[in-house]
Amino acid sequence: xxxxNLIICIVILAGLVALPHFLAYNFxxxxxxxxxxxxxxxSYRLVTLTGEWSLIHVVMMGVGAYASAMLSKxxxxxxxxxxxxxxxxxxxIAALLCFPLFRMTQFYFLIGSFAAGEAxxxxxxxxxDPFGGSSGINNLPPPELxxxxxxxxxxxxxxxxxxxxxxxxxxxxxxxxxxxxxxNAVHWKAPLAESVGVDTWKYRSLALIVGSFxxxxxxxxxxHYLGVVTPHQFGIGVMVFVLIWVIVxxxxxxxxxxxxxVVLTVFDQGLRASGIxxxxxxxxxxxxxxxxxxxxxxxxxxxxxxxxxSKSSGENA
Amino acid sequence: MGITRRNLLRGTAAxxxxxxxxxxxxxxxxxxxxKIGLNIPMTGDYAPWGLPGLYGCNIVxxxxxxxxxxEIGGETYMIEPVxxxxxxxxxxxxxxxxxxxxxxxxxxxxxxGSTVGSIIGRAQRNKMLVSTLLPSDITPDTSNLVAPSESxxxxxxxxxxxxxxxxxxxxxxxxxTTNDIEYGQQSAAVYQAAxxxxxxxxxxxxxxxxxxxxxxxxxxxxxxxxxxxFCMATDVYTTPLIEALYNQGYEGKIISCTLDLYDEVIAxxxxxxxxxxxFQFPDFDDPALQSDDILFPDPSGFWDTFQKDxxxxxxxVAWEYPAxxxxxxxxxxxxxxxxxxxxxxxxxxxxxxxxVFGTGKWWGKDxxxxxxxxxxxxxxxxxxxxxxxxxxxxxxxxxLDKNLDILKRKMQDLGLRxx
Numbered sequence: 001x002x003x004x005n006l007i008i009c010i011v012i013l014a015g016l017v018a019l020p021h022f023l024a025y026n027f028x029x030x031x032x033x034x035x036x037x038x039x040x041x042x043s044y045r046l047v048t049l050t051g052e053w054s055l056i057h058v059v060m061m062g063v064g065a066y067a068s069a070m071l072s073k074x075x076x077x078x079x080x081x082x083x084x085x086x087x088x089x090x091x092x093i094a095a096l097l098c099f100p101l102f103r104m105t106q107f108y109f110l111i112g113s114f115a116a117g118e119a120x121x122x123x124x125x126x127x128x129d130p131f132g133g134s135s136g137i138n139n140l141p142p143p144e145l146x147x148x149x150x151x152x153x154x155x156x157x158x159x160x161x162x163x164x165x166x167x168x169x170x171x172x173x174x175x176x177x178x179x180x181x182x183x184n185a186v187h188w189k190a191p192l193a194e195s196v197g198v199d200t201w202k203y204r205s206l207a208l209i210v211g212s213f214x215x216x217x218x219x220x221x222x223x224h225y226l227g228v229v230t231p232h233q234f235g236i237g238v239m240v241f242v243l244i245w246v247i248v249x250x251x252x253x254x255x256x257x258x259x260x261x262v263v264l265t266v267f268d269q270g271l272r273a274s275g276i277x278x279x280x281x282x283x284x285x286x287x288x289x290x291x292x293x294x295x296x297x298x299x300x301x302x303x304x305x306x307x308x309x310s311k312s313s314g315e316n317a
Numbered sequence: 318m319g320i321t322r323r324n325l326l327r328g329t330a331a332x333x334x335x336x337x338x339x340x341x342x343x344x345x346x347x348x349x350x351x352k353i354g355l356n357i358p359m360t361g362d363y364a365p366w367g368l369p370g371l372y373g374c375n376i377v378x379x380x381x382x383x384x385x386x387x388e389i390g391g392e393t394y395m396i397e398p399v400x401x402x403x404x405x406x407x408x409x410x411x412x413x414x415x416x417x418x419x420x421x422x423x424x425x426x427x428x429x430g431s432t433v434g435s436i437i438g439r440a441q442r443n444k445m446l447v448s449t450l451l452p453s454d455i456t457p458d459t460s461n462l463v464a465p466s467e468s469x470x471x472x473x474x475x476x477x478x479x480x481x482x483x484x485x486x487x488x489x490x491x492x493x494t495t496n497d498i499e500y501g502q503q504s505a506a507v508y509q510a511a512x513x514x515x516x517x518x519x520x521x522x523x524x525x526x527x528x529x530x531x532x533x534x535x536x537x538x539x540x541x542x543x544x545x546x547f548c549m550a551t552d553v554y555t556t557p558l559i560e561a562l563y564n565q566g567y568e569g570k571i572i573s574c575t576l577d578l579y580d581e582v583i584a585x586x587x588x589x590x591x592x593x594x595x596f597q598f599p600d601f602d603d604p605a606l607q608s609d610d611i612l613f614p615d616p617s618g619f620w621d622t623f624q625k626d627x628x629x630x631x632x633x634v635a636w637e638y639p640a641x642x643x644x645x646x647x648x649x650x651x652x653x654x655x656x657x658x659x660x661x662x663x664x665x666x667x668x669x670x671x672x673v674f675g676t677g678k679w680w681g682k683d684x685x686x687x688x689x690x691x692x693x694x695x696x697x698x699x700x701x702x703x704x705x706x707x708x709x710x711x712x713x714x715x716x717l718d719k720n721l722d723i724l725k726r727k728m729q730d731l732g733l734r735x736x
Contacts, residue, residue: 025419029412125496128732134497138434139458151439153415226407228434233407 016161020154027269028153034265035160036222039167041245041257043214046171048251049180050204051187052109055239056097057215059117062124062234064090064216065223069137070130072224079143083163083220090216091209093120098205114236124231136230140223156225163221167214172254174210183207237283244286248293250300259301264289348386351394351655353378353642354422356413356436359402362527362553365577366428366450367402370638372627374398374426376619377639387646390653398642407435418445423655424645426638429454429469430499437462446657448641450634453503457686457736461661464681464690466640466673468713469574470504470551472695474720475711476572476595477511479697480546487545487570489518493535493558494550496524502731504550504574510724511716512548520544529554536561549573559594560585572596576698576705577632583703594700598633605696605707612671613640640673647671665689678714683721684728686736692717 020028044057064086071082097116104112124131131137142150143159150156174180185193186200194200223229249260264286271282297303355374357367378396386393399420401413410432417425425440427433429451437454440447440461449455452464452471480487490512495501505522512519520542523535536558539547547562549555551574562571563586572595576582583591599606601620606613613619613636623631644664649655652663669676670691677693694710717724725735 024416026412026416029408029415033408128498132498133502133732135431135434135499138431139438139456142438151442226411226435227438228407228431230407230431230434232431 013161013165017158020157025153028157030265030269032153032157032160032225033222034262035157035164036218037242037245037261037265038258039164039218039221040215040242041249041261042168042171042254043211043218044242044246045251045254045257046174046183046214047207047211048246049175049183049187050200050207051190052105052204052207053243054101054113054208055110055236056101056113056117056120057211058234058236058239058242059120060090060094060212061215061219061222062229062231063093063120063212063219065219065229065234066124066131066137067216068220069140069223069229072141073137073139074130079141079220079224080145083217083224086220087213087216090219091213094209094212095205098201098208101208102201102204117239118236121231121234132230134231136228136233138228140227140229142224142227150225160221160225163217167217171210171214175254179203179206241286244290248289248297248300250297250302252299253302256300256302259305263301349392349394350397351389351649352397352399352417352420352422353645354413354417354420354425355398355400355638356403356410356417356425356427356432357400357638358405358428358432359400361404361406363405363428365553365632366634367405369623369627369630369632369635370426371398371400372630373619373623373635373637373639374642376622376626377614377642380614381646387650389646389649389655394655396642396646403432405430405432407431410435411439414439414445418443423649423657424448424641424660426641428634433462444658446645446661448645450637451499451503452681452685452690453499453733455681455685455687455689456734459689460687461657462689463661463664465644465664465670466691467634467637468680468690468692468695470500470507471692471717472597472713473504473507473550473574474511474514474716475695475713476597476697477508477515477517478711478716479709480570480572480595481515481517484570487517489520489542489544490546490548490572491520491539491542491544492522492548492550493539494522494524494552495554496526498733500551500553502733503728506727506731506733507724508548508550508572510720510727512546513723513727514716514720517546525554527553532557532561533564536565536567540565540567544569546570546572551575556582556585559591563587563590570595575633576700579700579705588703591700592702596698596705597695598705599696599698599707600631600705601636603696603705603707605710610675611673612675613643613673636673644671674710680714680717682736684717684725684735 020031040061047054067089068082068086071077071085072079101109101112125134148155182198182203186203190200245261245264246257248264250256355371357370358364359368375398378398381387382395386395399417399422401417403409403413414425414436424446426448429449433449433454437459445461447462449462449464450467451469455462492505492508494505501524509519521539523539525535547569549558555573555576559582575598576594576596601616606616623635648660648664652659669678672691672693674694674696677691679688680692681690682688692713695713696707697709697711698705699708728735
């Protein structure tokens, strides 16, 4: 990471630390969910680096969420232990799913991942004991750390910000490492990579497992603030939102999905607050945004930024 | 205590009279106002069980304010219902809860289910009073959560009891409902228990998903066992289910928890076909609700105003949230305070709490772990000449005293939580 990028990151983090103090209470909640969603989309991008788009990512988030919820509610584990175990549980389930799923590629993988995700969701719904059925598990304890009240949004946001920042740093380092380069090679030049001895199955699996680990952490972060975990929180509708955030933001670079989730969340809140669009038809608005994005912004929002900066630097030259 | 519940009802009635003369119901600057929050679904699939409640609360609050407000602890307060649409989403439910709490809501009313589950830990910590329409939300840890008006789905026992008494030849039933714990499965357990208690055999129970678009195969499968009774436990799809029954020529008895939008059902079937359907939710212009033992201010006037201001919006919850509001006013007057825990203490201190259909009793410890829901009389309603009309009131508490073991067993068979 260059000094310039490091400075930008520090400025953004400083801004995020100050931000909740300038926001109304309802927007402070939103900030927590936004931070969690940033981790969701960035971890999803790691999976897509290999060229495979899955529909199971949000369900993996649920696996982590349920693992943490059950450990803390039924076994009395503190959040600080149940959260990393949540990531490990999601990663383990992902590792098991690699065997059937990566026998397929592209469209077949997409459908296969959807089917696997729905199977997991149905397990949560039908097995009331121990998953709580459609009601899920209620009254989850928040994290405990000294006298800090994690029921309040600002302390919870700071904790989330720290965990998400560390996770993003690790994901960034993975992407920039030799492993990350190999994941790209698996996507764009799979036959060539295989010809030089790269095990593409192994790297695809690695991306799914690591992505699932981090989205499992995101799931734990989310449900311990919500206080409840239900199967409905991890349905295909939520996955569609993740896809839209990633596609509209752009997935060519690390920051694209982050731009997507931030811009669309602000857009969504703006629509809600303005009252211009009935909330019931907001999914249709999202669909229109997605279609417009594909037609007019094939590189997503990050493409606009790139073009703007390259134009500016061209003019300066 | 300054004002009794009865005085409040009288005051409300006076307020309606004053409102009729053109008195402004707008809140005036400088007046003390107490906010009652409604953290409910106003959009999405569950909107019919949220938004009409806000409309109803607005009517009741306008009437109280028009009568000069309500006196609590020597102060006169205007009532202001404040709604937040969580769209039955747990994330938004928390935002709604936090927003309403910081907006100084004295009580937060909710529909129930997972949205209550998401906020109740906070409510316990913040000492906030929360009401639900689903007593099954109550656990031993939720002392701040009360269900003072609706005892869903316990009251369904009254409909089955009435049916068994009046149609003794009906000896077998099938049940259909949604495959969710909060509404469908809880309701199915009560119906199963009620049928067993009256010696009616349940031939089949169908739990269907929320994604069903064609109910004909479900109905056909259930009718194959030739039941005497077709039972719809709490099901948001009553209209297409009855339509399928009509199309398949069913001639037996029909019993349902709700029959919202029955005009639509009649339009899709016929007045003759829906005649005699048994359910649990009356229209408030029902003659049986215009008596002194009904503890809801001017039910008929409330119904007329609702139909005029919000045509086509009436649902089962239209009067339930307002009933909770009336209960809160009564308890706040008894407490002489609007502080949530004072009001809760006053509510619980009354061993025979007021209930829309007459006084009830605090109940729930033997099933949910805490006596925080009110059970009392509940009406049995049938369709009569195209209108919902009460045929009888029956006592939910008495049925529970007699049949709790059966109910617990049925709930446990379905994997539902009991104590």
